[in-house]
Amino acid sequence: MSKWGWIVVGGGVLFASLLTLWQTEQPRRVQAKNVFATKKIVVGTTGDYKPFTYLNRKTNEYEGFDIEVIRSFAKTTGIDVEFVPTTWPTLSADLASGKFDMVVGGVTKNIEREIIGDFTSSYLSFQKTPLVRKEDAKRLASIEQINRPDVTIGLNPGGTNEQFVRKTFTKANIVMYEQNLDIPQAVASGEVDVMITDTVEAIHYEALDKRLAAPRIQEKWIPAEKSYLVRESEGDVVDVFNLWMQSHEGQEEMEQLKEKWQVAS
Structure with a gap:
């Protein structure tokens, strides 16, 4: 956790001034090899979580909100950035093993991840929510309505969505999808009934595909925060x-x- 938050109360301080102050306060580093010494940061991302991270197969370049944030940060601090692939099941192990310096792309804060790394300040608060076909927006808009044997949930392994689904929807059927990007299409086509995700991704696909809806649920699901690990x-x-x-x-x-x-x- 940064000790410099008190400096920017009011949000009007220029970054150059803050960085200069931070640099003068740092002790001499015994270990010279860090991203600011090497002028390069290696960033892991799954490339499957719109609008945060997406691997464009035509350009073979990563796109999305988090991708542009990191590029902007790297440009401002004068370092190069290299994006490398990871998966939700291997994300934490890859970070701990040194495959990359940080991981981005719709990463939700939780204790398991905090144990193996350090989170930046949060940039977004949200909660879990369903993505369904438009005609099911009223029928599948609560935990009770979804947690039934006749409801099928499409699920991607390894992330906080899987943890939430397996703990909360014990009566529903679950179909696993290796690629998170395949699940919205599976919902739209009727292959599954529901995708459980966060509000940002659900709203994104609701706007992208007229067959889909992100029901405005009335009950409180798990609140959470997005950050960079x-x-x-x-x-x-x-x-x-x-x-x-x-x-x-x-x-x-x-x-x-x-x-x-x-x-x-």
């Missing part, structure tokens, strides 16, 4: 990223990208 040995990244995100430039950039990618809870 950084390898423990790269604590400087957390501090500097938080400084950037809380600075005037960082706040402005985040808001512009949220509007561009329609990232809202």
Whole structure:
């Protein structure tokens, strides 16, 4: 957790001033190899979680809100960024083993991930929600309505959505999909009845496909926060990223990208 949050109360301080102050306060590093010394950060991402991260197969480039945030941060701090693939089941192990320095792409904060790394400040609050066919928007809009033997949930392995589904919907049928991107289409075609995801992804697909709906549920599901997970040995990244995100430039950039990618809870 950054100790510099008190500096930016009011949100009007320039990032350059904050970075200079941070640099003067740092002790001499025994270990010279970090992302600011090497001028490069390696970032893991699943590439399957719109609008946060998506691997465009035509360009073979990653796109999405989180991808652009990290590119903007890297440009501001003068470092190069390399994106490498990971999966939801292997995300934590890949980070702990040093495959990359941080992981981004709709990552939800939880204790298991905090144990193996450090989270930056949150950039979005949300809750879990269903994505259904438009004609089922009223029929499948609560835990009680979905948690039935005649309801089938499409699920991607390894993330917090799987944890929530297996704990909450014990009576529903579950069909596993290796690719998270395949589940909205499976819902739309009637292959499954429901996808359990976060409000941002559900709203994204509701706008993208007229066959789909993100019911405005009346009950409280699990609230959560999106953040970026950084390898423990790269604590400087957390501090500097938080400084950037809380600075005037960082706040402005985040808001512009949220509007561009329609990232809202």
